[in-house]
Amino acid sequence: xxxxxxxxxxxxxxxxxxxxxxxxxxxxxxxxxxxxxxxxxxxxxxxxxxxxxxxxxxxxxxxxxxxxxxxxxxxxxxxxxxxxxxxxxxxxxxxxxxxxxxxxxxxxxxxxxxxxxxxxxxxxxxxxxxxxxxxxxxxxxxxxxxxxxxxxxxxxxxxxxxxxx
Numbered sequence: 001x002x003x004x005x006x007x008x009x010x011x012x013x014x015x016x017x018x019x020x021x022x023x024x025x026x027x028x029x030x031x032x033x034x035x036x037x038x039x040x041x042x043x044x045x046x047x048x049x050x051x052x053x054x055x056x057x058x059x060x061x062x063x064x065x066x067x068x069x070x071x072x073x074x075x076x077x078x079x080x081x082x083x084x085x086x087x088x089x090x091x092x093x094x095x096x097x098x099x100x101x102x103x104x105x106x107x108x109x110x111x112x113x114x115x116x117x118x119x120x121x122x123x124x125x126x127x128x129x130x131x132x133x134x135x136x137x138x139x140x141x142x143x144x145x146x147x148x149x150x151x152x153x154x155x156x157x158x159x160x161x162x163x164x165x
Contacts (some may be wrong), residue, residue, distance in 0.1 A: 001029055001040055003031035003033065003034060003036065003038070004038055005031060005034055005036040005038070006031060006033055006034040006036070008031050008032065008033035008034065010031075010032040010033065011029045011030060011031050011032060012029065012030055012032060013027050013028070013029055014028040014029060014030050014037070015027070015028040016028075023043065023044065024041050024042065024043045025041070025042040025043075026039060026040075026041055026042075027039065027040045027041075027042060046096065047101055048060055048061070048101075049061035049092070049095060049096065049100070049101065049102075049103065050101060050102045050103070051102075051103060051104070051105060051108065052102055052103065052104045052105065053105055054105055054106075058102070061092070061095075061103070063088045063089075063092060066088050066091065066108070066112070067084055067085065067088050069127065069130070070084040070087060070088070070112070070116075070123070070127070071084060072126070073116070073123040073124075073126040073127035073130075074120060074122075074123040074126075075126075077120055077122060077123055079119065079120055079123065083119060087112065087115050087116075087119070090115070091108065091111055091112060091115075094111060095108075095111075109127075109131040109132075112127065112131075113127060113128055113131065116128075117147070121147070121151075124147070125143075125144065125147070128143060
């Protein structure tokens with residue numbers, strides 16, 4: 001590894017540690033010529049994940065775009081940034097763990113909506129209104145009614161749902 005200070009090609013590794021999620025290795029290095037220390041990060045090279053847009057166009061998966069959309073959906077809600085980052089990270093892990101190299105925007109949106117429903121109803125409705133591109137208020141209202149009906153089903157007592165208490 002080339003020293004960023006003097007350009008010497010010979011450096012030695014002082015310490016190696018995996019990051020918390022164990023996807024990256026952090027290495028502390030020291031130059032053998034100038035003795036300066038620096039840090040390098042080693043990450044496994046992954047296959048690119050391609051998103052197929054509704055118009056058929058393809059582009060590389062961009063987690064920053066998804067995070068931006070989630071931040072807009074959750075604007076003025078009391079939801080920490082770490083929650084949104086976790087949603088994006090889990091989405092990407094799920095797509096990669098299913099060995100998908102290409103994924104449609106509809107699949108991405110459905111996964112995000114399922115997670116948003118658990119996190120915040122307002123953010124869910126905001127995201128759904130953009131993602132589903134409701135043509136009119138009646139369609140939007142039908143989505144809200146479906147969400148409220150499902151919520152009522154989940155909040156009913158166990159006996160009413162046919163489950164043992």
